[in-house]
Amino acid sequence: MVEYQKILDKIYSDLKKTKDHGEVAAYIPELKNVDPDKFGMYLNRLHGDNFYVGDWNESFSIQSISKVFTLGKAMSLIGNDVWKRVDVEPSGNPFNYLALLEQEEGIPRNPLINSGAIVMADILVSELDDPKKDFLQFVRNIANDESIIYNEKVAISEAKTGFTNYAIANLLKSFDNLHNDVETVMDFYFHQCSLEMTCEQLSNSFYLFANRGKCQRNCEYLTLNQIKRINAILLTCGFYDEAGEFAFEVGLPGKSGVGGGIVALLPNEFTLTCWSPGLNPKGNSYLGMKALEAFTTATNLSIF
Template sequence: MIKDISNLQVKLQALLASQQSLYTQGKVADYIPALAEVSAKKMGVCVTTIDGKCVGAGDYQEAFSIQSISKVFGLVMAMKRIGDELWDRVNMEPSGQPFNSIIQLEWEKGIPRNPVINAGALLVADVLVSHFSSSKLAFLSFMRKLAHDDSVFIDNHVYQSELAHGNRNAALAYLMKSFGNIQAEIPDVLSHYFTQCAVAMSCEQLATSLLFLANKGVDPRTKKIICSPRDAHRVNAILSTSGMYDQSGQFAFSIGLPAKSGVGGGVIAIVPNYGVICTWSPPLNSFGNSVIGTNLVACLAEELGLSIYH
């Protein structure tokens, strides 16, 4: 695994240049209208390492809607708050179904397959709403702490757009409630979930905020324990099997890194004992993953020898 990243800036700029024309192969998410307003030509990439280096290219310092990448942080908060009790209410298996499948949730009696599909993330949101006096404030504070940046914010325009077009998520939450697996009031759970999805961060902020997962649960900047090594292992394992929606198996097979995508076009990849890659490009493939983002992670992983399976 490469330790010297002195020439990485040149590599990143060259990689971005090689991807310039590929944005037309994807489609910007439009089922949340606010996301459809973002330019398809936006493109950024950033690599942060646990020894304090940060290198980026393109639009890597521009904030975007992190969407489902927020599920990683919610999961860490819930695991810290209620421990192994969480796994009585949500499983840790790949779903094999669309990330917002209602049919699977019905079959499995309101127990989500894993915490990074929508039903699982709504269950996690319920845990946070039920165990924090102000879960939204706690979530935003957690994000700012991890990013070492108080400018991280909630995009109210995206939040309102999600709220107005979140009927399927509401259906998932009410279905789980009918099975007794949601404790708080559904509007509160949905409001928290849409709030965390509407957090806006740059590639640089996101990559920095996830370094603890590459460092056995410890923030390498402050040396503070964010989660236990066991929980960091568990989160990375879930991201390896389920973080890229129905493309997770292919991603693990070809790239070999724990990763999570969001329909805002972001992709994060954890490289244990090394650092974090974060990319942003809004056009998505049929799985809901950034076309250019996944390409960039694949190219970097191969060129720098970063797969965890090497």
């Protein structure tokens, strides 16, 4: 029998000793001021007990991890029509690369890079009655936790400095792949990125993707086919320019955010969230990546 608590404890103590924690994202004050020594993990097992360590119960800015939620919600609303507006190929480029979007005439490479996520936001703005409120409720439902909130300060800060994202949205609009006005979509987008969640809440919210489309209290669902496709996209596109590296070293579908969070999952087995605010040069959590490698090495669990 695998001793999960021992494994988490060892990862925690090993990583706590390392000197290099990466660089905390500094482009907005709210992210910059996070304590770089924070580190937490939460393992949610589908067929057994859960395990956790460190700062697993502290909220952080989930940022790009929210792109998985908007993708899931968009698929539940309009099904395969999603794929008329976004592709499913890895981008092979840093996360803000406009060149590719221009070259491919406004069809983002996949829904997990910024351009693709902005298209998903546009879909939700079109489809939901009260987009920000309804989307927040969706996240609360799948996490089974009504306390999850947007951080308005973060959303406002991002809007003030998010010129690259505004450039992307305008470029999408020039290719007629943004149907609402730029400001409305960006307001939604900056809010989704500002969601604050704990490691536990993230692991709970991803339960749906590990559990064949059914969330913990059966309140929301996606089809098995949709879930498989989301997991495939997570594996091939979840880590920007480092997606191949993550598949190679960790071997699990997952998604990272610039707030230092990473969620990964093994279908039918578990979801696992790590949080450590320092980032590697590719923009993924430095210790989070190491923690996930250590976990899959110790447990020999991977999809391959």
